[in-house]
Structures are given as C-alpha cells and as structure tokens.
Amino acid sequence: MKAFQENLQKLEASDTQVLGVSMDSPFSNAAWAKEMGSTFPILSDWGGDITKQYGIYNPGYKAAYRTTFLIDKDGKIVEIKMDSEAIDPTAIVASCERRKLKT
Amino acid sequence: MLRRTAVLLLGVLALSVPRAGVWAQGEKKEGPPPRPAPAFKVGDTAPDFTMIDQNRQKVQLSSFKGKKNVALAFVVFAFTGG
Numbered sequence: 001m002k003a004f005q006e007n008l009q010k011l012e013a014s015d016t017q018v019l020g021v022s023m024d025s026p027f028s029n030a031a032w033a034k035e036m037g038s039t040f041p042i043l044s045d046w047g048g049d050i051t052k053q054y055g056i057y058n059p060g061y062k063a064a065y066r067t068t069f070l071i072d073k074d075g076k077i078v079e080i081k082m083d084s085e086a087i088d089p090t091a092i093v094a095s096c097e098r099r100k101l102k103t
Numbered sequence: 104m105l106r107r108t109a110v111l112l113l114g115v116l117a118l119s120v121p122r123a124g125v126w127a128q129g130e131k132k133e134g135p136p137p138r139p140a141p142a143f144k145v146g147d148t149a150p151d152f153t154m155i156d157q158n159r160q161k162v163q164l165s166s167f168k169g170k171k172n173v174a175l176a177f178v179v180f181a182f183t184g185g
Contacts, residue, residue, distance in 0.1 A: 016172040024181040030157040032181035043154035055142025064177040071173040
C-alpha cells in the first residue's frame with residue numbers, strides 16, 4: 001500500500017480515488033495508516049462480507065487475497081490485478097492515465 | 104479350517120487394497136487449495152458497498168460514480184507490506 005501512497009499524486013491527477021480495504025478494525029487501520037503516512041481511506045471490512053462478495057476471501061488465512069480492482073467512472077470493473085501485480089500500482093496508474101486522455 | 108482362513112485373508116486383502124487407493128488419492132489433494140477466481144470479471148459492474156474508514160467515516164463506492172475512477176485495493180492484513 002506504500003506504493004499506492006507514493007503514486008497517489010499521479011492517480012489523483014488522473015481522477016482516481018484510492019480506497020484500501022482490510023478485514024481489520026478501523027482502529028488497527030488508523031494505526032497502520034499513521035505508520036504508512038497514507039492519506040487515502042483504508043476501509044474496514046470487519047467480518048469480511050465485502051471480501052467474500054468480491055470472491056477473494058482466503059479461508060486459509062481468514063483474510064483477503066491481495067487484489068486490486070480498478071473501477072471506472074461508470075462503476076464498471078476495468079482492471080483486476082492479483083498478488084504481486086496488485087502490489088505494484090504501475091499498471092493501474094497507466095490505465096488511469098490512458099482513461100484520463102480519452103475523456 | 105486352513106482353507107477358510109486363506110479365503111478370509113484373501114477377502115480382507117481384496118477389501119483393503121481399493122481403500123488404500125482412496126487414501127492415497129486423499130493425501131494427494133492436501134496442501135493449499137487452488138485460489139478461486141474473483142466473483143467478478145472485467146466489464147462487470149462493481150457491487151456497491153459502504154464501509155468505515157480509519158477515521159470512522161462512512162465511505163460509499165457509488166458516491167464516486169460519474170466523478171472518479173476507484174482503485175479498490177484489498178490487502179491481506181494491516182501492517183503487512185504490499
């Protein structure tokens with residue numbers, strides 16, 4: 001998520017809101033956000049309902065698989081990145097910049 | 104008597120061999136289960152949600168509709184890298 005913070009300016013410049021999601025409590029997320037210096041929202045999916053709905057719940061860890069969904073302005077999913085690809089925001093940044101150019 | 108014992112032994116063997124096969128198959132299946140595909144694919148509409156952020160403010164996905172793209176990044180645990 002640090003990588004998303006580092007790329008936040010580029011993402012915001014291409015009209016993109018970053019939302020982190022973890023199954024931890026808002027209190028844990030607040031401490032984590034402070035440690036990372038993250039300025040974007042980190043949402044608490046306490047209980048995992050959203051993680052399960054999105055089909056990325058890992059019962060082995062009782063947590064989400066590291067996944068990034070890019071959702072466009074119409075609410076459509078336009079990119080899905082998992083694992084190391086989800087950690088590195090390069091592809092997401094490029095996709096957002098392309099979308100910005102089109103509009 | 105000897106013949107009956109032999110028949111019994113054969114019977115036990117016949118029963119146990121296929122079961123051993125089933126056990127062996129069961130063992131092969133252990134280990135981490137394969138990762139399922141996400142419930143949605145590119146082109147699908149992302150279902151709306153409302154969650155609480157680190158400042159205990161409600162954030163609703165649909166509030167960005169028509170205004171911004173949303174990079175929705177699910178992490179494994181807070182305080183982990185990536």
